[in-house]
Amino acid sequence: MDWALMASFYPDLATGITVTLGILVGALSIGVVLGAVICAARLNRVPVLAQVFDGYVLFFRGTPLLVQLFAIYFGLGQFEAVRDSIAWPLLREAWFCAVLALGLNSAAFTSEIMRGGVLGVERGQLEAADAFGFSPLQTLWLVLLPQALRIALPAYGNEVILMLKGTALASTISIMEITGLARKLSSEHFAPFEAFIAAGTIYLVISITLTSSFSFIERRLV
Amino acid sequence: MPTHQRLGGTIVTTPTPRLAVRHLSKSFGSIRVLDGVSLDAEKGQVISIIGSSGSGKSTLLRCLNLLEVPDAGEVALDGQPVRFQTRRGRLHMSREIQALRASLPMVFQSFNLWRHMTVLDNVAAAPIHVLGRPRAEAREHAAALLTRVGLADRAGHYPHQLSGGQQQRAAIARALAMEPKVLLFDEPTSALDPELVGEVLKVIEALAEAGNTMILVTHEMGFARNVSNHVVLLDHGAVAEAGPPEQVFEAPTSERAAQFLASVM
Numbered sequence: 001m002d003w004a005l006m007a008s009f010y011p012d013l014a015t016g017i018t019v020t021l022g023i024l025v026g027a028l029s030i031g032v033v034l035g036a037v038i039c040a041a042r043l044n045r046v047p048v049l050a051q052v053f054d055g056y057v058l059f060f061r062g063t064p065l066l067v068q069l070f071a072i073y074f075g076l077g078q079f080e081a082v083r084d085s086i087a088w089p090l091l092r093e094a095w096f097c098a099v100l101a102l103g104l105n106s107a108a109f110t111s112e113i114m115r116g117g118v119l120g121v122e123r124g125q126l127e128a129a130d131a132f133g134f135s136p137l138q139t140l141w142l143v144l145l146p147q148a149l150r151i152a153l154p155a156y157g158n159e160v161i162l163m164l165k166g167t168a169l170a171s172t173i174s175i176m177e178i179t180g181l182a183r184k185l186s187s188e189h190f191a192p193f194e195a196f197i198a199a200g201t202i203y204l205v206i207s208i209t210l211t212s213s214f215s216f217i218e219r220r221l222v
Numbered sequence: 223m224p225t226h227q228r229l230g231g232t233i234v235t236t237p238t239p240r241l242a243v244r245h246l247s248k249s250f251g252s253i254r255v256l257d258g259v260s261l262d263a264e265k266g267q268v269i270s271i272i273g274s275s276g277s278g279k280s281t282l283l284r285c286l287n288l289l290e291v292p293d294a295g296e297v298a299l300d301g302q303p304v305r306f307q308t309r310r311g312r313l314h315m316s317r318e319i320q321a322l323r324a325s326l327p328m329v330f331q332s333f334n335l336w337r338h339m340t341v342l343d344n345v346a347a348a349p350i351h352v353l354g355r356p357r358a359e360a361r362e363h364a365a366a367l368l369t370r371v372g373l374a375d376r377a378g379h380y381p382h383q384l385s386g387g388q389q390q391r392a393a394i395a396r397a398l399a400m401e402p403k404v405l406l407f408d409e410p411t412s413a414l415d416p417e418l419v420g421e422v423l424k425v426i427e428a429l430a431e432a433g434n435t436m437i438l439v440t441h442e443m444g445f446a447r448n449v450s451n452h453v454v455l456l457d458h459g460a461v462a463e464a465g466p467p468e469q470v471f472e473a474p475t476s477e478r479a480a481q482f483l484a485s486v487m
Contacts, residue, residue, distance in 0.1 A: 128334035131287055132348040132400065133324035136315055142351060146338045222338065222380055 006194035019177040030103025035110030060108035073097040098170035117152030157214035238301040246295035257459040268430045270446035273456035279439040287326045327397035331409040333389040335381040342377040367395040387418030407438040
């Protein structure tokens with residue numbers, strides 16, 4: 001174990017932090033927005049949409065993230081319709097495919113977390129809002145969402161950590177995020193242990209920061 | 223709907239009841255929970271609805287503010303019939319229904335204080351968001367109401383930090399904040415530890431003395447007798463006996479009423 005070598009890896013690896021966090025933030029954004037749509041459609045049993053999303057959630061929860069990433073990055077390009085579409089300039093970019101795959105995957109899990117949060121709110125809480133003349137929209141904003149958020153937050157914190165670690169898969173499609181850089185450094189210096197342990201400590205610092213942020217918010221929300 | 227009576231040649235108009243319930247019926251599936259119930263609440267009157275469990279007491283109360291949708295019958299507030307529509311069996315929300323509910327706030331058996339709000343915010347929320355009161359004014363009024371129910375020092379607490387009796391008193395303050403036309407109580411002491419029942423009943427009693435119109439579903443027979451000036455005994459969804467408490471409790475005319483009273487007194 002060459003500590004000095006390991007220490008020398010950090011400045012290089014640090015350049016990958018913004019890439020990792022960029023993929024994470026992009027994926028989580030897709031996950032929250034699409035997850036909310038999926039959750040709303042499934043809870044209200046919107047015809048067609050609810051069934052489509054049932055299948056969507058089944059697929060994205062039941063298959064490996066790496067398979068989903070490969071299917072999107074390597075797979076979509078084989079279809080002419082995709083290559084001819086206006087989305088192709090984006091879909092042939094590795095970073096976009098990484099954000100998309102992680103985002104679609106996160107949406108499936110996030111929708112389930114949201115569903116658990118909404119269903120976890122006691123009926124009586126909503127009934128009280130009804131009984132005091134709140135409109136359906138007021139009940140949603142003033143009672144249902146704040147309480148569902150509180151219930152869902154611990155599970156969502158977990159999802160964020162899982163997604164952070166999921167970003168490492170982006171290295172398999174040539175993206176130079178933290179893990180990609182660690183692979184490069186490890187082969188350049190023939191020092192895989194030093195390179196990957198250094199990368200691991202960076203992930204650890206990020207996830208500890210995220211975890212403590214979530215527990216701080218949880219405490220603030222009573 | 224004022225009724226006209228001829229008395230020695232002059233027409234006397236009896237005042238419109240605050241709340242008039244006519245022939246209310248409601249079934250859940252094949253079970254008829256309410257079977258043509260009628261009831262008048264005059265302004266300032268305190269009505270207790272009693273009866274064995276499953277007799278339809280809570281359903282009757284919940285039909286008044288449309289938490290349950292009656293199948294047939296009419297409810298009128300100050301002579302204005304309550305209008306509503308259903309779509310696919312569910313109540314279609316309207317401003318009219320919201321306004322009705324705001325004037326008939328309910329105190330629940332399990333309190334149902336909004337757990338993510340402080341006690342003060344619980345009391346001020348509906349006045350701000352439903353009645354459109356200015357925030358500062360609503361909070362000031364809420365604080366005054368909390369003082370009235372003996373919770374001035376708990377305004378900043380969250381519901382889970384309070385005892386059951388305190389939560390129920392806060393829930394009563396929340397209902398009072400609506401400046402209600404009728405206060406609805408759905409078994410307000412049934413979820414409380416026995417030693418906490420008294421403090422809640424005391425608050426309700428004070429409200430009765432202050433002239434609030436109230437309809438209570440209750441299992442507390444002694445309380446129903448002392449506080450209310452009209453008692454309705456429901457049996458299998460129909461009124462088995464109704465009248466002043468002395469009459470209902472001491473000289474019931476129906477056999478079913480006599481049976482029920484013998485079993486609970």
